[in-house]
Amino acid sequence: MRKRIIAAAASAVLLLLAVPASAAAPAPTPGAPGVGDPYYPTYGNGGYHVSHYDLRLKYQPTTDFLEGTATLLATTTQALSRFNLDFALDVQEVRVNGRLAEFAFSGEQELEVTPARPLAKGEAVTVVVRYSGTPSKVKRYGFDAWLRTPDGGVAADEPEMAWWWFPSNDHPLDKATFDVSVLVPDGTQAISNGELVSTSSKLGWTRYNWRENKPQATYLATLAVGRFDLSTGTATAAGIPVVNAYSKDLGDNDGAARASVERTGELVDWLSGVFGPYPFSTVGGYVPNVPTRYALETQTRVFYSPKQFAKGSNTSVVVHELAHQWYGDSVSLESWRDIWLNEGFATYAQWLWSEHEGEGTAQELADYVYASHPADDPFWQVEPGDPGADDPFAAAVYDRGAVAVQQLRGAVGDEKFFKILKAWPTEHRYGNGTIAQFQALAERISGQKLGPLFQTWLYTKGKPALPGQAKLAVAQPRSWAQIEESNRAEHGGAQRWSAASQ
Template sequence: MLRRAMTVTAAVLVATLGLQTGAQAAPAPGSPGAGDVYYPDYGNGGYDVEHYDIRLRYYPDSDRLTGTTTILATATQDLSAFDLDFVLQATSVRVNNRPATYHRQGDHELVVTPARTITRGSPITVVVDYDDVPSNVVASGFTSWNRTPDGALAVNEPESAWWWYPSNDHPTDKATFDVSVLVPDGLEALSNGVPTRWAQPVIGGWNRWSWRQDRPQATYLAFLAVGDFDTYQDTSADGSPIVTAYNRRLDPATAQAARTSVERTDEILDWEAGLFGPYPFGARGGVVTGAGDQGFALENQTRPVYDGGSFARGSNNSLIVHELAHQWFGDAVSVGQWRDIWLNEGFASYAQWLWSEDQGEGTAAEIADYVYSDVHPADDPFWLVRPGDPGADRLFDDAVYDRGALTLHYLRVLVGDRDFFAILKEWAASHRYRTGTTPEFQALAEQIYGHDLDAFFQAWLYTPGRPARGVTALGNPAEPKSWPKIVAAHEAAHRH
């Protein structure tokens, strides 16, 4: 054959030109999505982020945000270009110390073409400068930047990063973070993790607030809250900092109710650690916004953010339990696909039932029976939603919370307490700082229990209609004492 008769010189030439059979493919753009079935254009391919360094200056009078985000990443393929999820106006982009070209594509993609191609396995340093008014920028029909009377909030799920820093915005690409924000005197700039600069004067009338998150964090769990807050610092028994903050626009009664709840954060985390394993992060706390500023609570890593209106009717420890349980289920272990959201919300909801049992306000069994029989009778459309695959339009449906919690309770009934709590602890430990999917959770449960559980999970997570419980009902269930607080917590936790 001609190929066998090829001279050595010719063979070398072909290999050099990349024409040889099996030669490495030419550099190509990274994909504009991470492969999520609900949100195919969220996240990006071709690189893995290790760290975000976000340095901002915020002008509350005009809602102007200027800043520079430096991204440290590693190429997972030979790259000719790559995407960032970002909607603000970039003023320059540099890749590995050289100016790069960039353009907007689609709803929220910033396509970056570096001056030199990037080889697989190589480190990437991306520096993006930007200047914009985030509340004026609409993507997918909304903005996740929420301007408030005294500042702004970047808090949302499943997307919020686009409006304040460029990122690979999918939970499958976690990274560490440094966030440093310059704000006018009299305002606080709060974020995740450990405070490294606390209101440090930089220029006349401006202070810098800096935060470090040294454990892997999903991009949507990074938050920024700028406003007029009363802030408190303490230290937990393990030496980690506790930072809590309350917006000064709260009326006195609501502020007291909020503090009554949020100041129990350290206690509740320790209680949850007894059920789920060691607390996975190096900082603790919570932020309470002005009433109605955001309309929901979110489990931002190390420091959940609660709307002040959630405490207008009094304290609610069940809400704190819910958001803090997410530190294990949602934050340390994040969803591998957004359709796996019940692994976040069902678990956090069941933690509320366990708290009720611990506080003597209704056992988990009593709550499960009440939810199954009275709250959601057999003809309730609630049972038509499949929590294991609810659809993007029902990501935070009641079924994801309540039917997800019922799934866990009846799994507990089936396998017994010893295996059930072993499953929860092992799930949190074996997937810590990574992601997990429902099939992986089922496989772990089957491994610990020692029996096939496919029929159980199919019935509870994927089959429309009310599943048979397989246990004797408790009779005519009365409303558990804790139920009003659980309902109020769910109303507060639901996303808009």
């Protein structure tokens, strides 16, 4: 028996020696400083996946000073000697799996972390970053995304926002759950995503604990600190809690803002009939006292500028941002080139709401957009399926993008069209998607080849030919002014970063 054991051991050694070098575990290497997005290649990072962010923050509104400890739970996707986080505030300490790690900044937003020992592929990793700073004093790519308000500050922007308040893997491909705990002076409120789990007060400070338990892209994480009225007493027909918040300093816009945002539950119920069951456990919005004009689909807690309500109530913008909870939040884009999957469908939801309200059908709105732009209008030079990094939020992505959706509806018929609208957020729930995948789904459900339609309306410069409509004089639908104002403010606000960020 002993001889057999010795012989077996010798054979095992010979087998190990015979293993080719190529089969050995790869040596640890630095993770990529970006995910390789075709528009923003340095955004996000390679080599790991984050499953959860735990953010424990303290914020002083009078000075705009933020202190934080971010704990990231991650898993490596390669053997790592170093990895990057996207961040812009000052860092005091980084620990990886409990051990102090070296760190340094490079580029505009790269925090390079070198752990005390290399990390193996598939290893569970806990990263703790202690940091502080004044977000409104930080500029990257020539701009500051943090919104300073008279009573605090707001984090709500795209495609980048996280850098100004927490370290992250900042790309929609790496979605995670969130716990956000914020300590603020008594009399001040902190708003974030998901459910308000608890609050507590001590020695003049109040802590707000928020939890988003479904995967969330980092740019959809939001924070607002200021003097707010919280409204928590309503729910959708399906029992989804509605949590809204309004700055106490909205002035003349206060009534119109509340008259619009307080309809959130009703509008979620209606949108659920269009897109399928609402994908998250809470819903709502907040209206801070900011000077901007845009709104943003921050997950479960939509950000609205008070200027969206300067001309009166505006349910159309609420519909647009709530539609994103299906198209953009639950199903996020795979790269920023796929932005049509967000904005084309959120705009089309406004058209469907107009149809529902008797203020103009989706077809009438499509005809109006088509007739309003002559063939030589630069509007037709933007390809909604690939608008380019300089202006991915161009008006054509919204309006021509919604016309493309209407063209799909006309081609496949209402029955199959509305099946497609529900199937996309069902089949890709909490994940990511591309335009090519959406086209494949539409072809499978409709039984039609839709390549020419997608090519014409999403990927071809110039005004597509529509026989019999080129010279039509089309009356403006009643809903158009509000739809145009809402979306012009949104994509106009986004243009502040587009040229500077690359």
